[in-house]
Amino acid sequence: MGDPFSILNISATGLTAQRLRMDVISDNIANVNTTRTPKGGPYRRKVILFSEIQKEPEDDFISVFEKIKSDELEGGVKVVGIVEDKSTPLKKVYDPNHPDAGPDGYVSYPNVNVVSEMVDMISASRAYEANLQVVGTFRNMSIRAIDILKG
DSSP states (O other), X not given: OOOTTHHHHHHXXXXXXXXXXXXXXXXXXXXXXXXXXXXXXXXXXXXXXXXXXXXXXXXXHHHHHHHHHTTOOOOOEEEEEEEEOOSSOOEEEEOTTSTTOOTTSEEEEOOOOHHHHHHHHHXXXXXXXXXXXXXXXXXXXXXXXXXXXXX
């Protein structure tokens, strides 16, 4: 049997990733009306990119199967990057009196949809809770195993 603590490592990576996701979503919501950033232009929604943590790929099925059987495969999730959402257009609002209005009188507002962000926040929160539940279950199982060993 492999390392039983790998379960905790996998859940810890999930907790870290979802916490960062919630932070980015919070930033998006906080900047829903930011029309000017230090870089210039309106704030752009940020998105997190995740990737699976894995060892080097194996060439044959048998070696992968043996690692699964012995619990030697690593797992979890890592953050690959935080990028600006350039696929969603900025919102244009006609307000010629706004200091950031263009010559046509339109102001570019961030491409942040608060409803979508709240849905993403709920999703991240539930994923965080699920990983926390795994840690709690592992803890309870470990305590019970120790109690059994004590007699």
